Amino acid sequence: MKIKKFNCIQCGAPKINPYASPYIVCDFCGAFTDIDFEQGLDAWNKNPKRTQKYTEEKVNYETALAQLFGKGDKNNYLKTQFAYWDFYYQMYPEYLPPSIQTEEQYKLYIAICADSSTNAAFDEKWAEKARKQTELQQKISYHFEDGKTYADTDAFFEMNAFFIQNTKDSFQEFYTNPKYQIMHELLPPDVHLKMKLSMYVQAWIPYLRAIDVHRLLQQTGFSTEYIELQTVNGKNQSCTFCKEELFIPEGSYKILCEHCLKINTVQSFFNCISCGMKNEITESPAKPMNCISCGTENRLIKGWF
Numbered sequence: 001m002k003i004k005k006f007n008c009i010q011c012g013a014p015k016i017n018p019y020a021s022p023y024i025v026c027d028f029c030g031a032f033t034d035i036d037f038e039q040g041l042d043a044w045n046k047n048p049k050r051t052q053k054y055t056e057e058k059v060n061y062e063t064a065l066a067q068l069f070g071k072g073d074k075n076n077y078l079k080t081q082f083a084y085w086d087f088y089y090q091m092y093p094e095y096l097p098p099s100i101q102t103e104e105q106y107k108l109y110i111a112i113c114a115d116s117s118t119n120a121a122f123d124e125k126w127a128e129k130a131r132k133q134t135e136l137q138q139k140i141s142y143h144f145e146d147g148k149t150y151a152d153t154d155a156f157f158e159m160n161a162f163f164i165q166n167t168k169d170s171f172q173e174f175y176t177n178p179k180y181q182i183m184h185e186l187l188p189p190d191v192h193l194k195m196k197l198s199m200y201v202q203a204w205i206p207y208l209r210a211i212d213v214h215r216l217l218q219q220t221g222f223s224t225e226y227i228e229l230q231t232v233n234g235k236n237q238s239c240t241f242c243k244e245e246l247f248i249p250e251g252s253y254k255i256l257c258e259h260c261l262k263i264n265t266v267q268s269f270f271n272c273i274s275c276g277m278k279n280e281i282t283e284s285p286a287k288p289m290n291c292i293s294c295g296t297e298n299r300l301i302k303g304w305f
C-alpha cells in the first residue's frame, strides 16, 4: 500500500499511522509537522450545512468589522476579531492546530490571532499591501468554458506571486515580534505558513484549469510524493482521554489520538546512553537533551535520518 510521504520537521521520522484529520502529527515526537491538503479540502466539503452556516455568519462578522474600522474603533474591532476567530474554530475544530491542547493555550492563541489581524488592519503599511492584493485580484478575468468558470492564467499568477511574497513578509514580521514569542511553541512558522497557504490554495482550486492547479501546487509545495507504507513494531494501547485504541510504534514518545485529537504522552523518561541515569523529558522529545548527571547529549529519536 502506498501513502503520502511525510517526514517530521522536528525529528525526521516518517508517518506511520493512518490519519483522519488534515493536520499531520508525528507518531514519535508528537510535533505538528505537516498538512494533508486534500484531507483539509474534504473536511471543508463534508458538511455543506455547516459551510453554509459559516458563510452566513462570516458576512455578519465582516460587516461589523468594516463598520468598526470605518469609525476607527480599534478596541471593539479587536473584540469582534476575537469572537470571529473563536467562532471559526468552534465551527471547524479540525482546523485548530493540534499543538493547541489546553483551554489556556486556546485562549492565548485566539487572542494573538485577533491582535495581529487588528494590527494588520490598522497599520498603514499592511493596509496598503492588502489594497494592492485586492487590486491584483480584481484584474483577474474569468472565462466560461465547458460549464465551468476559469480564472485567467497570467493575471492569477501575478496575484499569486504577490500573495506568497506578502504572506512570507508578514510571517517574518510576526515571528520576530517579541509580543508573539509564544507562537513559536503554539504554532511554529514553517507549519503555520503551510496552514495559511493550504487554505488559500483550497479557495482557488475550483477556479483554475488543471494545468494551473498543478503549477500552483508545485509553487506552494503541496504536490505530494508517494511512498510504500512501512510496517514497524509497536503495541496497541487505549487513548488516555477517549479510550479509543491507538497503535504506538516502538520508539514513540508522544502520539496523537486521531479520534479525540489529544496528544498522549507515551514515555516521559529516558535512561542516559552513557551513565544510565533516569532523566525526565521536559521539552520536545525531538530535541537533543543533556543528561542531568553526566551531561552527555542524548538523542531520543533516531534511526530515521
Ligand SMILES: [Zn+2]
Pocket (backbone or CB within 6 Å): 008, 009, 010, 011, 012, 013, 026, 027, 028, 029, 030, 031, 286
Ligand atoms: Zn517527530
Ligand SMILES: [Zn+2]
Pocket (backbone or CB within 6 Å): 239, 240, 241, 242, 243, 244, 257, 258, 259, 260, 261, 262
Ligand atoms: Zn483519544
Ligand SMILES: [Zn+2]
Pocket (backbone or CB within 6 Å): 272, 273, 274, 275, 276, 277, 291, 292, 293, 294, 295, 296
Ligand atoms: Zn548520563
